[in-house]
Amino acid sequence: MLPYPLLTLSLILMWLLLNGLTPGHLVLGILVAVFASWAMASLRPDKPKLAKWYLLPKLFGIV
Numbered sequence: 541m542l543p544y545p546l547l548t549l550s551l552i553l554m555w556l557l558l559n560g561l562t563p564g565h566l567v568l569g570i571l572v573a574v575f576a577s578w579a580m581a582s583l584r585p586d587k588p589k590l591a592k593w594y595l596l597p598k599l600f601g602i603v
Contacts, residue, residue: 543581548573 542548555569590596 542574542577543584544577547580548577551576 551573552566552569555572556565559565559569
C-alpha cells in the first residue's frame with residue numbers, strides 16, 4: 541500500500557511540526573503523505589531487462 545513508508549512517515553511528521561498537532565491537520569497530513577508516496581512510486585523508473593544476455597561476455601571483453 542505504501543511504497544515508501546519512511547517518506548510517508550517523515551512527511552506526516554513535518555506536516556505536524558509545521559502546522560501543529562490537531563486531528564484535522566493529522567488527517568490532512570496523512571492524506572498528503574500517502575498521495576505524495578504514490579506519486580513518487582509512479583516516478584520510479586522501470587527495472588532494466590536483459591534481453592540478450594549471451595552478448596554479455598562480448599561486452600566484458602570490449603570493456
